[in-house]
Amino acid sequence: MIEVRGLAKYYGRQGALHGLDLAIAPGDFIALFGRNGAGKSTFLRILAGLARPSAGSCRIAPAPGGRDSAARTRGRIGYLSHHTSLYPDLTALENLRFSARMMGVRGDDGFLAGRIGAVGLAGREREPVRAYSRGMQQRLAIARAFLHDPDLLLLDEPFTGLDQAGADFLERYLLEARAAGRTCVMALHDAETGYRLANRLVVIDRGKAALDARPAALPLDAFRARYAAILSAPAGGGAR
Amino acid sequence: MTRLWAVFRKDLAIELRTKDALNTMLFFGVVVLVVFHFALRSGDVDPRAAAPGVLWVAFAFAGTLGLNRMFAVEKENGCLEGLMMMPADRGVLYLGKMLAGTVFMLAAEAVIFVASLVFFNLTVWGELPWLGLVFLLGTLGFTAVGTLLAAIAVNTRMREVLLPVILFPVILPVLIHAVEATALILGGAGPGELKLPVAVLAAFTVVFGTIAFLLFEHVLED
Numbered sequence: 001m002i003e004v005r006g007l008a009k010y011y012g013r014q015g016a017l018h019g020l021d022l023a024i025a026p027g028d029f030i031a032l033f034g035r036n037g038a039g040k041s042t043f044l045r046i047l048a049g050l051a052r053p054s055a056g057s058c059r060i061a062p063a064p065g066g067r068d069s070a071a072r073t074r075g076r077i078g079y080l081s082h083h084t085s086l087y088p089d090l091t092a093l094e095n096l097r098f099s100a101r102m103m104g105v106r107g108d109d110g111f112l113a114g115r116i117g118a119v120g121l122a123g124r125e126r127e128p129v130r131a132y133s134r135g136m137q138q139r140l141a142i143a144r145a146f147l148h149d150p151d152l153l154l155l156d157e158p159f160t161g162l163d164q165a166g167a168d169f170l171e172r173y174l175l176e177a178r179a180a181g182r183t184c185v186m187a188l189h190d191a192e193t194g195y196r197l198a199n200r201l202v203v204i205d206r207g208k209a210a211l212d213a214r215p216a217a218l219p220l221d222a223f224r225a226r227y228a229a230i231l232s233a234p235a236g237g238g239a240r
Numbered sequence: 241m242t243r244l245w246a247v248f249r250k251d252l253a254i255e256l257r258t259k260d261a262l263n264t265m266l267f268f269g270v271v272v273l274v275v276f277h278f279a280l281r282s283g284d285v286d287p288r289a290a291a292p293g294v295l296w297v298a299f300a301f302a303g304t305l306g307l308n309r310m311f312a313v314e315k316e317n318g319c320l321e322g323l324m325m326m327p328a329d330r331g332v333l334y335l336g337k338m339l340a341g342t343v344f345m346l347a348a349e350a351v352i353f354v355a356s357l358v359f360f361n362l363t364v365w366g367e368l369p370w371l372g373l374v375f376l377l378g379t380l381g382f383t384a385v386g387t388l389l390a391a392i393a394v395n396t397r398m399r400e401v402l403l404p405v406i407l408f409p410v411i412l413p414v415l416i417h418a419v420e421a422t423a424l425i426l427g428g429a430g431p432g433e434l435k436l437p438v439a440v441l442a443a444f445t446v447v448f449g450t451i452a453f454l455l456f457e458h459v460l461e462d
Contacts, residue, residue: 045462048325049324049325049461050321050324050325050461050462051461051462052461052462071327071328071329071330072327074325074326074327075327077325079325081318081321082318083317083318083319083321083322084317084318085317085318085319085321085322085323085325086317086319086322087250087254087313087316087317087319088316088317089254089257089258089313090250090253090254090257094250094253098246098249098250099322099326101242101243101246102243102246102247102323102326102327102328103326103327104242104327137317144322148327
C-alpha cells in the first residue's frame with residue numbers, strides 16, 4: 001500500500017530523516033516509536049502530503065480500480081496531528097459541517113451530531129470550540145479526522161490530552177479499525193499501548209528504522225528491552 | 241465549486257463572529273484618511289486631486305492587515321494543516337480564500353470611501369459605477385497576489401512584517417493604475433480614457449491570479 005525508499009528530510013542543515021526504508025502493506029497497523037526528534041512526526045507529515053521529502057520517495061498505491069490524484073489520495077487519509085485543526089471561533093457542529101463539505105461527506109446535522117456524540121460530546125455541539133478543554137478538543141479532532149471513514153489512518157500521538165473515557169473510546173475505535181483491515185501508522189511513546197493496538201512495531205532512530213517487528217514474534221518484555229536499548233544509545237548528530 | 245463556497249462561507253462565518261479583520265481594516269483606513277486630511281489642509285494641494293492616492297494607500301494598508309488576519313486564523317490550532325489535508329485541489333482553497341479576502345476588502349473600502357467623501361468634500365454620485373468598477377478590479381488584483389503571498393508569509397517567523405515587504409513591490413502596477421483610473425474618474429474623464437488603466441487592472445488580475453492558483457499548492461507544503 002505504501003512504499004517508502006531512502007526517505008530523507010532536512011530542515012536547513014538539520015536532518016529529521018536519513019534514508020528511511022519501509023514497506024507498509026494493507027492492514028498493517030503500525031505503532032511508530034522513537035525518541036523526541038527521531039523523525040516520527042516528519043515521517044507522518046510526508047506520508048500525509050504536508051511536507052516534501054528532501055530525498056527518496058514515498059508512494060501510496062492508488063485505491064483498487066483507479067488512479068488517484070493527490071486530492072483523491074488525501075481523501076483516503078485520516079490525519080490527526082499534534083494540532084487539533086479546529087477553528088476556535090466556530091462551534092463543534094460548524095467545524096464538522098465545514099469538514100464534511102470539504103471531504104464530500106453527505107450527512108445532515110443529525111448525522112454530524114451523532115459523530116460528535118460518539119466521542120462523548122453530546123449536548124455540547126453548539127458551543128464554540130474555544131470554550132472546550134484540551135481533552136474535549138482532542139475528542140472533536142478525532143471525530144473530524146475520522147469523519148470520512150478513511151482507509152489509511154495517520155495519527156501523531158493521538159492520546160494526547162484525552163481523559164480515561166476518551167482514551168477508551170479511541171482505543172475501541174482503533175481496535176475496530178484494525179479488525180476491519182484498515183491501515184494505520186501511529187506515532188506514540190507508550191510502549192504498552194502501542195503493543196496492545198498494533199500488529200507491527202517500528203522504532204525510528206537517527207532517521208532510520210532501527211527495529212521492525214510483529215508483536216506475535218516479539219513478547220512485550222523483549223520489545224520493551226530492545227526499545228529501551230535503542231533509546232539509551234547516544235542520539236547522534238542529525239546534521240546533513 | 242461546493243468546496244470553494246465552503247472555504248468562503250467558513251471565513252465569512254468566522255469574520256462575522258469575531259469582526260477581527262474588519263475592525264482592524266476600518267480603524268487603520270480611517271486613521272490614514274484623518275492623517276492625510278490634516279496634512280493636506282495646511283498645504284497647497286487640492287484635496288480632490290490627492291484623494292485617489294490617499295484612498296488607495298488606505299485600501300492597500302487595510303487590505304494587507306485583512307489578508308494577514310485571514311491567514312493568522314488558519315495558523316491557530318494548525319487549521320491550515322487541516323485545510324491542506326482536505327481532498328480538494330489546493331487551487332480551490334486559494335480561490336475560496338481570495339474570494340473571502342476580496343469581500344472583506346470591498347466591505348472595508350466601502351466604509352473608507354464614504355468617510356473620504358466627508359474628509360475630502362467630494363460629490364461623486366454620477367461617477368459611482370465607474371469608481372465601483374475600478375475598486376473591484378483593483379481589489380481583485382490586490383487579493384489575487386496578496387492571497388498567495390499571505391500564505392507564504394504566514395509560514396514564516398516574520399509573518400505580519402513580511403507580507404507588506406513582499407506584496408507591495410509586486411502589486412505596484414495595480415496601485416499605480418488604480419490611482420490613475422480613480423483620478424481620471426474624479427477629474428471627469430470619459431470612459432475612453434479609462435480603457436488603458438482598466439485593461440491593465442483586468443489583465444494583471446487574470447495573469448497573476450492564474451499564476452497564484454497554480455503555485456498555491458507548492459507554497460503550502462514544507
